[in-house]
Each structure stands twice: as C-alpha cells, then as structure tokens.
Amino acid sequence: MKLKVRHFAVASLATVAALGGGIARAASGDIVKIGFAAPLTGPQSNYGIDMQKGAQLAVDDFNATNPTIGGKPVKFVLEAEDDQADPRTGTTVAQRLIDENVRGIIGHFNSGTSIPASDLYDHAGLPQISMATSPQYTARGYKTTYRLLTSDSQAGSIMGTYVVKTLKYRRIAIIDDRTAYGQGIADEFANAVQAAGGTVIKRDFTNDKALDFAAILTNLKGMNPDAIFYGGGDAQSSPMIRKMRQLGIGSAFITGEMSKSPTFLKVGGSAAEGAIVYMGGLPNQRMPGFKGFETRYEARFHENPVTYAPYSYDGTIALLTAMKNANSTDPKIYTPFLQKTDLKGVTSSDIAYDSKGDLKDAPVTIYKVQQGAFLPIDTIGGRS
Structure with a gap:
C-alpha cells in the first residue's frame, strides 16, 4: 500500500515537470470540491493567502495529470472560505463547507480556529489537514485530523x-x-x-x-x-x-x-x-522538491512563495493522492489511505503520519x- 501511494505522488509531479510547469487542461468530468479555510482578510491574511496559493497550485498540478476516479475523469476545485482567524467565524465557515459537500478540508491556519472546527469536520467524517501546531489539535483521538507542520x-x-x-x-x-x-x-x-x-x-x-x-x-x-x-x-x-x-x-x-x-x-x-x-521543517534550499515547486509557483502567481505555501501544497497533494489510490472521493473510503500516506513531497522526502495524524518526520x-x-x-x- 505505501509503495503504491509513493509511486503515484512521484508520477504526478513528474508529469507536471514534463509539461514545463504549465497547467494541462483537465478532462471534463465530475467536479470534486476541496474545502479550504484560513484568514484571507485582516492582520493575518498574509498567512492565509500564502497557504491558499500553495493549495491552489497543488489542485492545478493534480488536475494536470487528468485524474480518473471510479472510471470517470474528475476535476478538483478549491472552495475557499475566510475564517478571519476567529474561532467563532471558523466554526461558521466549517459548517458552510460541510453544507457545500466538500470532500476534504485543507485548513484552518490557526490552532484556535482549527480545534473547534475539527469537531464539526469529525462529526461529518471529513478529513482535515491543518496548519495548526497546538498538540490539542490531534490529541483527542479523531481519525480525521492531520497536520501540515511540526507540532508545538x-x-x-x-x-x-x-x-x-x-x-x-x-x-x-x-x-x-x-x-x-x-x-x-x-x-x-x-x-x-x-x-x-x-x-x-x-x-x-x-x-x-x-x-x-x-x-x-x-x-x-x-x-x-x-x-x-x-x-x-x-x-x-x-x-x-x-x-x-x-x-x-x-x-x-x-x-x-x-x-x-x-x-x-x-x-x-x-x-x-x-x-x-x-x-x-527544513529550510527551502534543503527541501527535496522546492526548486520545481518554486518554478511552478512563480509561473502561476508571478511572485515568490513565502512561508506556508510548500506545506499546504504537500497536504493537498496527500489528500488528493489518497482519493486517487482509494479510487473514491468518499471520505469513509479514502481516509484510511490518507492515514497510510507515504510520499515524496516538496517539503520532505518522506511525508507520513503517525496514528494521531502528526507528521512522523518533524525537523x-x-x-x-x-x-x-x-x-x-x-x-x-x-x-x-
């Protein structure tokens, strides 16, 4: 199982590289929504926008491989919401994304928004890959909480x-x-x-x-x-x-x-x-996939990546890869594949989660x- 996940992740990035960093036109097919939440306005919007761009690039790159699930072509789209770095707004946003029938969540950025939102996502059975660093985020035994960064x-x-x-x-x-x-x-x-x-x-x-x-x-x-x-x-x-x-x-x-x-x-x-x-995490120059990521990011957004984009990119690729390998966008079916993630990403040569959803490789x-x-x-x- 682990070998299969790793091979797909490498193949998908190799396909993008072969396209010269361009975005191939995804085949027409089912639209699969991926929820995204972070502060997109206010004093912490610089973090959220950085994170959003990394996730969007991952969606673009994945769509460039013309993925099929259940024998049908699919196109992933990012459904972004602004939680304003506020816990109350965060839960409102979480419920909105659930009601929009998203198939998984990238976000939130803050621990203070991620933790209460995770209660709602877990109840809905939706995997959430968050930038939260608080130990409490993954400490409650949920099978739906995963982390993008080293924990506090x-x-x-x-x-x-x-x-x-x-x-x-x-x-x-x-x-x-x-x-x-x-x-x-x-x-x-x-x-x-x-x-x-x-x-x-x-x-x-x-x-x-x-x-x-x-x-x-x-x-x-x-x-x-x-x-x-x-x-x-x-x-x-x-x-x-x-x-x-x-x-x-x-x-x-x-x-x-x-x-x-x-x-x-x-x-x-x-x-x-x-x-x-x-x-x-590692400094950019030591990240195994940063050079290619940086080239694609600059071509897509006409600016340099900042801090969080490489991590949200990897988390999004992990989520989409789990769906691809499970041959399903049903969270009940693909979540076990997410838990067994083992892929070579931008930020690490070995992205894998422990039983709580924390990163095993956490420099x-x-x-x-x-x-x-x-x-x-x-x-x-x-x-x-």
Missing part, C-alpha cells in the same frame, strides 16, 4: 532545549498572546527551558490585537533577561522588537514560525537584526535575521 510539543521542546544548551541563555522571560497557538507554544517552550536547566524569570501576556508593549517591556528591562521569547504572530512580534530596541533592551529576541515572514522583516526593520526565529530549523533576511543556522530532528 515537538518544536517547543526542541527550541527550549536549544536556547539553553546551545545558545547558552539561562534567564528567560516569556510573553504570549493568549491564543491557542501563542499560549500553547509558550507553555511547551517554558517546560523545555526548565528541563534543560534554564530559568523562566517572568511570564507575561498580551493579545493578538495589541500594538503597544511599552509597559510589559519596561517591566522586563529591569530584570535584564538573557532572552525574551514571544509566542504569537508577526503583527505583534515586529512592533515588540522595535519597542525593545527603542527602550535599550539588549536581550536576545526569540519567536516562532508566524514571524518568519516578510512582515516581520519589514516592520521590524533594523531592530529585527539578530532575532532568532524557528520553524518546523525544526532555527533562523537568525541577518542583513534583513532569515539565515538558517541549525536544523534539529527529523529524518530529512
């Missing part, structure tokens, strides 16, 4: 240990935005710091709408931490690091994958220099901002 329990443990043992930062302050993602990764990071022999000298919090961090940072300045860790997105991390440097705080600044973005570099400006940002890459760019300085864990 994996990344937080690796990063907390790395900060203490490798970077030699012992006294660490932690701030989070109280979202499921931000608080969750801060908790995992704090536990790992303490287990490695470091000390969390202060924990504080803000929210994912805040822009003024003067009070929190002024309080921390007097404590003189070796490093300040922030759990949250770039809308807060970029003004936070600017304020740190304006206040004369020389502590190292460490944060997670939501800050590996052009926004963090642009808004943070010179203050972002030296920041440590980690992200699950973490640490980046340092140097001369306005993210320079990979270390990759830990994983098999790739």
